[in-house]
Amino acid sequence: MGQASTRSNRSVVYETLRRKVLTLELPPGASLSENELAAALGVSRTPVRESLILLGEEGLVRVFPKVGSFVSRVDAERVADAQFLREAVELAAFDDIPETLDPDVIAELRANLEQQREPGLDIERFFALDEAFHHGLLRLSGHGRAWSTVVAAKGHLDRARRLGLHETNGVGRFVDEHHAILDAVVSGDISSARDSLRSHLRAVFDDIEKTRRRSPELFAADDGTVPVRRSIAVWE
Amino acid sequence: MGQASTRSNRSVVYETLRRKVLTLELPPGASLSENELAAALGVSRTPVRESLILLGEEGLVRVFPKVGSFVSRVDAERVADAQFLREAVELAAFDDIPETLDPDVIAELRANLEQQREPGLDIERFFALDEAFHHGLLRLSGHGRAWSTVVAAKGHLDRARRLGLHETNGVGRFVDEHHAILDAVVSGDISSARDSLRSHLRAVFDDIEKTRRRSPELFAADDGTVPVRRSIAVWE
DNA sequence: TGGACGCTGCTTACATACAAGACCTGCCAC
DNA sequence: GTGGCAGGTCTTGTATGTAAGCAGCGTCCA
Known part of the structure; x- marks a missing residue:
């Protein structure tokens, strides 16, 4: 290759x-x-x-x-499972955030948020930054290695999200929420950080649900039916 | 075959x-x-x-x-990761337990606990029943499909546990805790059920940690060192 | 017209052959 | 004795051959 x-x-x-x-x-x-x-x-x-x-x-x-x-197929049930898992892991991690935060991770998170504010941000770049941000949050609590589990779940969420979100319009709100979460963490208000993170994750999920209601044909029950052979071009 | x-x-x-x-x-x-x-x-x-x-x-x-x-190798760090993941998922599920419980699942859990009380219970049987019990708890909240994720984590926990626990001595305590959890759930006291489940999972983990302190040679850092070739017989 | 049947071409599942790297062992030179 | 090199043998990684099953379509028969 x-x-x-x-x-x-x-x-x-x-x-x-x-x-x-x-x-x-x-x-x-x-x-x-x-x-x-x-x-x-x-x-x-x-x-x-x-x-x-x-x-x-x-x-x-x-x-x-x-x-x-x-x-x-993008299965609504599986997407909900992924959301549950992700929320459980990321919120539980916040319970273990130490008093003194790792300054390296904090610096990395701040730099990350700077880039999320850059104009002309495309959707792929945003997803990459979002991923790094949430991974960094996990590392703050010493649970960075749980990220691989979240990644598997996040895949289903991102796929569902992309179905309805092809530009970064409206992404600014999520960037704002990222800032709120980090600010709460840095100021030591873990309880507030938890609430912010939870509502952030829920907002993403609601976004997906909205897409599903608007375009239900994009979603399909993964009920074991075999797709029609060669129904969709394989390689571009 | x-x-x-x-x-x-x-x-x-x-x-x-x-x-x-x-x-x-x-x-x-x-x-x-x-x-x-x-x-x-x-x-x-x-x-x-x-x-x-x-x-x-x-x-x-x-x-x-x-x-x-x-x-x-049984890596203490990975075992801790598994414990964190499992606790996060199982506790989060309790937040979603509905008012009216599925009677079929409840009956199954009760029958399961009966079998955990049977005399002459061997360790393999106990692990199987324990697994089914916790899976059932997840299903009560409609998050049964998250079980596969817990299973992956549970594997590492069970392996660590077996290193020090080769008989069912002392398993009775965990059976008691199972009863306490189910009773709290049935009585509708989710908060108490949460506390019971958390302390139950922590007790299992402490058990592992105790084993690790008693027999540290059983655990080893999974630091990438290549084991000596054919150092241990492969097949029985 | 409609249904059954068989052929054809596709698929994955499994088996095997080949390639390439790592380790160990023993020999050889010093 | 000791260092180094070479070869043999193990390993996994990859490629390819073989088997078996499903689907779709055309045909044939009623």
Whole structure:
């Protein structure tokens, strides 16, 4: 594939596919044929297959034995599960925030928020910054390693969110909330920080729910029905 | 392998290996050669390899490229992470317990507790009942699907616990706590149920910590050091 | 017209062959 | 004795071959 030899092909394939699924470049229902993906990515079926298995475990892909693999539908139930998990972890972490905050992490969070204010922020950049911000919050309480669990949940949330949010219009509100959370943390008002974080996470979820009501056709029950074969173009 | 053809070989291999790791039948540091496992299980390397990848994602196995795969060390840091995650999820679920409880689930939980009281309870049976009990509690709040996340965490906790707990001596206390939790839930005192559940989970964790202090050699930092090749017999 | 049946082409599941790197061991030079 | 190098053998990573199952479509028959 031409990438540095320090990374396995499987890692590259996995991350490539995951990114394309999360950005909806590979939309829900898209067919993910091992052969086609292998050819498109210039590798054999093995790393592709292993990546699909991992994505299946994550719930982003459904593998139907002997039939095909498909990008999973955006399922409202799964999105709600993800929201519950994320909220539980991030709020619980706040209970363990120490008296004296790690100045490095605080500096990183402040710098992050600066960038969230930059004009011309595109949606991909915002999602990346948002992710780093919430990860930083977890690290403040010494629970940074729980982030990987949140990431798995966050994937479903972001995918649902993207369905209705293709520009950064209205993102400013979330940036404001990030500031409020960090300010509360720094000032030592953990209780207020908790409330701010909770309402922030809920606001994101409400945003998703609003999208779902406005465009229910984008969401679909993941009820095990097999998508029509090759119903959606696979590779761009 | 002889199992019913309705289940894939990979599922069988994965579950077999996972069980052996969790029960310490495959102890921390044990070598997991793809070739040897494939021969021992009567399948090819493919399903074995895919299982190892999944177990690696779960943190129960470490795969060193071109060197070997090994059962991961019981790492105190990872155990603490698991405890944090589990506590966060189970406590958050209690906030969503509805006024009227699902009678089927309640009946199931009561029956479960009956069995926990049975004399001659062995450790494996207790772990299974404990697992079903906590899963049931999650279902009461409609968050049963979050159980899979807790399971991943619980694996690390159980493994640590088994290191010091090889009989059910002292398990009675945990059974009592289960009763207290369920009684509080049924009586509608969610706040008390929360407190009981929290102290229950903490007690289990303290139990692990006590084991760690008593037998620190059982725990080891998972610092990336490669175990000596074939240092521990692989298959029984 | 409608239903059943078989063929064809696709898919994943599994098995195996090959490649490439890491470790250990033993020999050899000093 | 000791350092270093080479080779053999292990490992996982990747590629490819084989098997088996499902779907869709066309055909044939009633």
